[in-house]
Amino acid sequence: MSDANLSRRRFLELAGATAAAALAGQVLGCRATPLGGRGDAGDRAAEPGADASGTPQGVGDASTGSLDSYLKRSAVPFSKLSVVSVAADPIVTRYGPSPIALPDVPGEAWLGSAPGLLWNALAGLADDGDPIAFLRTLVPAGGTVLIKPNWVEPSYWYNGKITHPTLVWQMAAMAAAAVGPEGHVLVAEGTAEASDWGPIVRYTGSDHTVAGQRANGLPVRLVDLDAARNRRLSVYLGRLSRFASSSQVYFDAHSGRMGRLGDGRVGRYLIARPVIDADLVIDFAKAKIHCSAGVTLGLKNLLGVVPANDGPYGDNASKDVPHSSADERAEGHVLVANRTLGYSMADLAAVTTYVARDGSVQRKAQRNVLYVVDGIVSGGNYQHNPTPKLTGWVAASRDPVALDHVGTRCLGFDVGKVLSLTPAERGTLHLGTANPSRLAVVYSGPGSFGGYFTIARKVRAEQVKARWGSLIDLGRYTVGAYTLLRPDAETVELRAAKVTAARVEYSAGGHRWAARLSLVRPGVWRGAIPAGAEHPRLVAFDSHLSMLTRVL
Secondary structure (H helix, E strand, C coil), rough: CCCCCCCCCHHHHHHHHHHHHHHHCECCCCCCCCCCCCCHHCCCCCCCCCCCCCCCCCCCCCCCCCHHHHHHHHHHEHHHEEEEEEEEECCCCCCCCCHHHHHCCCCCCCCCHHHHHHHHHHHCCCCCCCCCHHHHHCCCCEEEEEEEECCCCCHHHCCCCCCCCCHHHHHHHHHHHCCCCCCCEEECCCCCCCCHHHHHHHHHCHHHHHHHHHCCCCEEEEEEEECCCEEEEEEEEEEEEHHHCCCCCCECCCCCCEEEECCEEEEEEEEECCCCCCCCEEEEEEEEEECCEEECHHHHHHHHHCEEECCCCCCCCCCCCCEEEEEHHHHHCCCCCHHHHHHHHHHHHHHHHHHHCCCEEEECCCEEEEEEEHHHHHHECCCCCCEEEEEEEEEEEECCCHHHHHHHHHCCCCCCCCHHHHHHHHHCCCCCCHHHEEEEEEEEEECHHHCCCHHHCCCCCCCCCCCHHCEEEEECCCCCEEEEEECCEEEEEEEEECCCEEEEEEEEECCEEECCCCCEEECEEEEECCCCCCCEEEEEEEEECEEEEEEC
């Protein structure tokens, strides 16, 4: 173990190498070795490659031609998939020490801790297992990182309502190591009401924490996105808005009429300027239920980039964002079965990614966005006064659609029934995918992904106002009965009635590859394993993102 007096900055510079040696990322239900070493060395997959190119997925004939020609015509690099990294540990029953007392040395001090889960979740996205190096691929030295936690209103952190400050300030320290002393790290939130910022800073102890981090030389500061001094940028998405496909009349959270797209308010968002000025936005959400969206994860957390303002009500608590449509209100679906908030969530994700600093909407991403979810203690029953549920996980991804679908599955809900998630998959401005054939989960934790996230870890759905309950509860936690056959050394066949996507993953040429299995008849999937492929593994999904993995 290194010198216990090692500074936090030096620790962050060195910890990547320690984690890279200790952590081997695993794919979909197979163990990864967390920081400090726990896992089965005989069940490790090779790390995915970063820069390899590939053609659309398919299945080729492994018996003809070279391995190189097979890869070119039949497989896609693993790095081309939408990767969600999930770190879990049932022994993490609390968040540990106060944020100012984060451990200075990696290893045993992090085992069974919330900081260890955050580290492992980010390490699962890194090619070499180093979270700091991964962050440096997203933001330049001397750049600006804006961390947006879910600090929606004043709350202590033990009830599953807000992103825990221990994790927020650990993320801030890691971001500071990535940008260096000339950079900037902003921890910023647009609370539900403009008067909430001061109390939440005090409740979370963030005023003392940021003072301590700045005393240690870290370029970190707090930013109130509701404050008038933080300029606002009016952004109109127009036909690029998810509302463009609808002629509905929409209403805000106060039931005030906003009109249709083109009437001035729908598709137009007032965004806090620091969000648009950042080089990297880290959306650090809290896993909890929500009366309108069903769940609060990465996409829903982005409503905080819209400041509370005087708006049409003069109450200094208006988020000028559509929350329901005329049809939904007529059908009694203002809360349950609401799609409107999903359109708003998707629009705000598009704004965060594609709007340039001059306010114009571009077709190319203008900044990187990293999505992280604190699911160590999740909030159930009601978002304003949640019932805490120990779920013991942290997830991260660059794809908000994939992350929210996987996070919904982790909470125990049916991803196909949470309607607010659907709009983000569609539209001209690409946000991500929930297609199982294009999605991968890197899992760090005990057992398998499917084995950890069972009904025992289910969070209770909204019961106070919306009565979500059985409307979104997941009824099946496995892909069901299956048969796996190997007709010969280079062929794999999966027979499973409920599987909707299957592939073989393997290592070749120093990279990790994925080749889709073909559905040859109902319930029967078949594909090839090229000769010379290493660490082949079958991965299959059902429509609920329940997952099956088997080493071949």
